[in-house]
Amino acid sequence: xxxxxxxxxxxxxxxxxxxxxxxxxxxxxxxxxxxxxxxxxxxxxxxxxxxxxxxxxxxxxxxxxxxxxxxxxxxxxxxxxxxxxxxxxxxxxxxxxxxxxxxxxxxxxxxxxx
Amino acid sequence: xxxxxxxxxxxxxxxxxxxxxxxxxxxxxxxxxxxxxxxxxxxxxxxxxxxxxxxxxxxxxxxxxxxxxxxxxxxxxxxxxxxxxxxxxxxxxxxxxxxxxxxxxxxxxxxxxxx
Numbered sequence: 328x329x330x331x332x333x334x335x336x337x338x339x340x341x342x343x344x345x346x347x348x349x350x351x352x353x354x355x356x357x358x359x360x361x362x363x364x365x366x367x368x369x370x371x372x373x374x375x376x377x378x379x380x381x382x383x384x385x386x387x388x389x390x391x392x393x394x395x396x397x398x399x400x401x402x403x404x405x406x407x408x409x410x411x412x413x414x415x416x417x418x419x420x421x422x423x424x425x426x427x428x429x430x431x432x433x434x435x436x437x438x439x440x441x
Numbered sequence: 442x443x444x445x446x447x448x449x450x451x452x453x454x455x456x457x458x459x460x461x462x463x464x465x466x467x468x469x470x471x472x473x474x475x476x477x478x479x480x481x482x483x484x485x486x487x488x489x490x491x492x493x494x495x496x497x498x499x500x501x502x503x504x505x506x507x508x509x510x511x512x513x514x515x516x517x518x519x520x521x522x523x524x525x526x527x528x529x530x531x532x533x534x535x536x537x538x539x540x541x542x543x544x545x546x547x548x549x550x551x552x553x554x555x556x
Contacts, residue, residue, distance in 0.1 A: 329484065360543065370531065372543040383543050417484060426473050426535040427492045430544055432485040 330354065331433035333418050339439045345406040348436045350418030352399055358382070358421045359401040360430060361393055365414040376401060377424040408440045443468040445534050445547035453553045454522045462517040462530050462550045470538030474515040476506055479529040479549075488530075491515060492537075502526070522554045 330353035340346055352359050361373040372385035376395035387393075390408075395401045405412060415435045421428040444467045454460045466472055473492055477485040489500025496508045506517045515532060532547045 329486070331484075362546075369548045370546040372545065375543055385543055419485075426537050426542065427490075429475075429487055429490060431487060432477070434484040 329431040329433060331418055331420050331431055333416075333433040333436050335436055336434065337437045337439075339441060340408060342408055342410060342440055344408050344440075345404065346408065346438065348403040348405070348416055348418070348438075350401045350403070350420075350433060352401070352418075352420030353431055356420035356422050356431075357399065358424045358428070359395050359399070360419040360421075361387075361401070361403050362417040362419065362432075363414045364417060364435070368414075370417075373403070375424070382424055405438070410440050413438055413440045443472075443534050443536050443542065443545050445532050445545055447530075447532055447547035447550045449550050450548075451551045451553060453555065456524050456554055456556050457521050460519050460522045460526070460552065460554070462532075462552060464515045464517065464532030464547060465513050466515060466532070466534040467513065468534055468536045470536045472513075472515075473535045473537050474506070474508060475533040475535070475544065476500065476504070476515075476517050477531045477533065477546075479531065481528075485531065488517070522552075524554050524556050527552055527554045 332351040358377045360375045363371045373387040375383040393403045417435045419430045419432040421430045446465045475490045476488040491508045499505045
């Protein structure tokens with residue numbers, strides 16, 4: 328158990344809908360990362376937050392947004408969902424944003440868009 | 442831009458034999474290198490990392506990795522494979538000079554250990 332908690336574990340929704348994925352980082356970790364894992368794209372970095380502020384942005388679609396709250400939990404919002412958004416979404420956390428810090432991953436949220 | 446290449450989609454070894462999973466990287470600055478393992482329907486588990494110092498890094502479950510700067514490689518090794526090592530392995534790199542960059546992953550290598 329990495330200590331990173333993600334909910335829900337599984338989610339099935341229809342095209343055009345909006346969902347929110349939630350992440351609680353490990354106790355004491357200030358930095359949160361979101362990744363998308365799909366068969367065709369592999370593990371893609373979406374976005375990083377550090378102590379509530381956005382720090383790095385990857386291949387995140389405009390339909391997707393995220394935030395980190397004062398209690399350090401984070402949410403990833405996915406809207407106008409398409410079939411191609413079906414993937415495993417990982418949240419990860421590290422103590423700080425220092426590049427050498429180990430990043431620990433949650434178990435992921437499986438999103439299926441039908 | 443930073444990138445990672447894992448040239449083998451799959452590696453097959455027999456139990457008890459040594460295993461190597463290959464990884465090469467590209468970064469503009471000095472690299473921080475990581476290996477993660479993913480079991481079916483599970484999250485990524487951290488195995489080991491190279492930050493600085495000794496080029497041979499030891500990690501969890503008997504795995505080790507060797508950093509080779511001249512060849513820009515960070516191959517994962519284990520002297521004696523177990524069937525339970527069968528999983529998907531990811532190499533990842535982060536540029537040590539840029540705090541605002543993410544951990545970038547390779548496409549992964551499936552390790553299959555036969556009994």
